[in-house]
Amino acid sequence: MMPDTAPNSWESRAEANSLYGFTDLPSVQSRGTVVLTHGEGPYVVDVHGRRYLDANSGLWNMVAGFDHPGLTAAAKAQYDRFPGYHAFFGRMSDQTVMLSEKLVEVSPFARGRVFYTNSGSEANDTMVKMLWFLHASEGKPERRKILTRWNAYHGVTAVSASMTGKPYNSVFGLPLPGFIHLTSPHYWREGREGESEAEFTRRLAQELEDRIIAEGPDTIAGFFAEPVMGAGGVIPPSEGYFQAVQPILKKYGIPLIADEVITGFGRTGNLWGSETYEFVPDAIISSKNITAGFFPMGAIILGPELSDRLQAAAEAIEEFPHGFTASGHPVGCAIALKAIDVVMNEGLLDNVRALTPRFEEGMRRLAENPNIGEWRGKGLMGALEAVKDKATKTPFDSSLSVSERVANTCTDLGLICRPLGQAIVLCPPFIITEAQMDEMFDKLEQALKKVFAEVA
Numbered sequence: 001m002m003p004d005t006a007p008n009s010w011e012s013r014a015e016a017n018s019l020y021g022f023t024d025l026p027s028v029q030s031r032g033t034v035v036l037t038h039g040e041g042p043y044v045v046d047v048h049g050r051r052y053l054d055a056n057s058g059l060w061n062m063v064a065g066f067d068h069p070g071l072t073a074a075a076k077a078q079y080d081r082f083p084g085y086h087a088f089f090g091r092m093s094d095q096t097v098m099l100s101e102k103l104v105e106v107s108p109f110a111r112g113r114v115f116y117t118n119s120g121s122e123a124n125d126t127m128v129k130m131l132w133f134l135h136a137s138e139g140k141p142e143r144r145k146i147l148t149r150w151n152a153y154h155g156v157t158a159v160s161a162s163m164t165g166k167p168y169n170s171v172f173g174l175p176l177p178g179f180i181h182l183t184s185p186h187y188w189r190e191g192r193e194g195e196s197e198a199e200f201t202r203r204l205a206q207e208l209e210d211r212i213i214a215e216g217p218d219t220i221a222g223f224f225a226e227p228v229m230g231a232g233g234v235i236p237p238s239e240g241y242f243q244a245v246q247p248i249l250k251k252y253g254i255p256l257i258a259d260e261v262i263t264g265f266g267r268t269g270n271l272w273g274s275e276t277y278e279f280v281p282d283a284i285i286s287s288k289n290i291t292a293g294f295f296p297m298g299a300i301i302l303g304p305e306l307s308d309r310l311q312a313a314a315e316a317i318e319e320f321p322h323g324f325t326a327s328g329h330p331v332g333c334a335i336a337l338k339a340i341d342v343v344m345n346e347g348l349l350d351n352v353r354a355l356t357p358r359f360e361e362g363m364r365r366l367a368e369n370p371n372i373g374e375w376r377g378k379g380l381m382g383a384l385e386a387v388k389d390k391a392t393k394t395p396f397d398s399s400l401s402v403s404e405r406v407a408n409t410c411t412d413l414g415l416i417c418r419p420l421g422q423a424i425v426l427c428p429p430f431i432i433t434e435a436q437m438d439e440m441f442d443k444l445e446q447a448l449k450k451v452f453a454e455v456a
């Protein structure tokens with residue numbers, strides 16, 4: 001597809017005035033920007049009237065599709081009633097009160113407290129500040145180091161980017177000191193010759209404990225983990241991973257924070273990814289699908305112990321000195337209340353469960369391709385890893401931009417999917433039908449065949 005380069009085209013206007021984030025600029029230069037006007041169910045439509053099945057739910061988050069009438073109605077009703085307010089100085093909207101009740105109710109916690117932000121990055125950033133604040137308040141100001149894993153994605157603010165385990169952050173001089181990355185629990189890639197998956201998990205648990213001891217247990221503020229790594233390439237944990245690391249964290253008094261920004265609210269087939277992997281964290285970070293993508297919002301859901309400790313720390317100085325102007329925005333809260341209801345009670349979570357076998361079957365079929373090294377995933381999130389040589393797991397030369405080419409070919413076929421390293425990521429909206437899922441796999445298969453024929 002050639003870009004429309006006329007100066008008044010949407011493509012040219014987009015390029016002239018927008019600085020693109022997380023975008024392969026050579027692709028934009030050669031192909032132009034896809035400028036979208038609206039969506040219909042799981043499809044989005046561009047300014048030329050072309051329809052694309054969005055197999056990435058926008059950015060993981062538009063789980064109810066792009067035109068859900070109940071969600072827009074909830075937003076409109078709240079805009080009419082009370083279109084904006086903060087949650088400072090002892091005031092907050094009734095919607096905020098109701099959403100906090102709901103989040104604690106649907107959380108794995110018997111009780112807890114909720115704090116709001118506008119994004120997942122801010123939620124992780126806020127959680128780190130909470131940990132620093134509460135450890136200092138408890139007489140342990142040296143407990144400041146944060147443990148995460150390589151390939152983790154926790155966001156882009158200075159702190160959450162430091163938690164993210166991606167090499168691209170070096171251009172910013174990040175991570176900040178005191179942010180420590182452990183081995184990614186990706187058995188296919190990180191497992192050693194002859195090492196079983198159980199042995200791999202044990203090695204990672206040992207690495208965690210060794211690192212805690214080497215750093216000094218009293219210098220570690222917390223451990224953050226996505227139940228399934230998302231933007232790192234859809235990496236489910238190795239067998240028994242959380243069961244192996246949690247006792248070690250408990251032994252050294254280190255809180256386990258589950259970053260459920262992608263896995264929260266149904267993506268893995270249960271309401272929480274931690275439920276799917278059978279562990280109860282000390283706090284949950286939520287964002288993205290908490291509003292089904294209809295409003296920017298992040299939330300920290302603290303379990304009982306962290307709630308009590310943080311409340312005590314705040315009471316000691318009569319305040320938790322932190323908050324965003326739009327924290328707990330009433331429209332966002334009204335939408336989140338509706339989105340949770342839609343996911344839980346209007347068949348979306350049921351559909352994730354019902355369609356997971358078909359999704360896995362489609363992934364398995366595509367993974368038979370000699371240039372797909374593995375497929376991996378959980379529920380309705382998955383990745384196909386492209387390789388030059390399946391037996392040796394050798395990747396393609398990165399200059400070939402294989403995953404970008406696959407994604408661009410998909411776009412030409414009317415399918416949006418995401419290149420991530422050498423993998424292709426699929427995470428369709430929860431409303432996807434069987435026929436739409438078949439369309440997704442058929443188009444991706446065509447694109448894989450075409451691109452592998454070009455590069456092999």
Ligand SMILES: *Cc1c(COP(=O)(O)O)cnc(C)c1O
Pocket residue numbers: 118119120121122124153154155156226230231259260261262287288
């Ligand atoms: C997207 C994401 C974030 C960051 O959320 P933003 O809203 O983009 O700041 C944090 N953690 C995880 C697991 C994510 O997927």
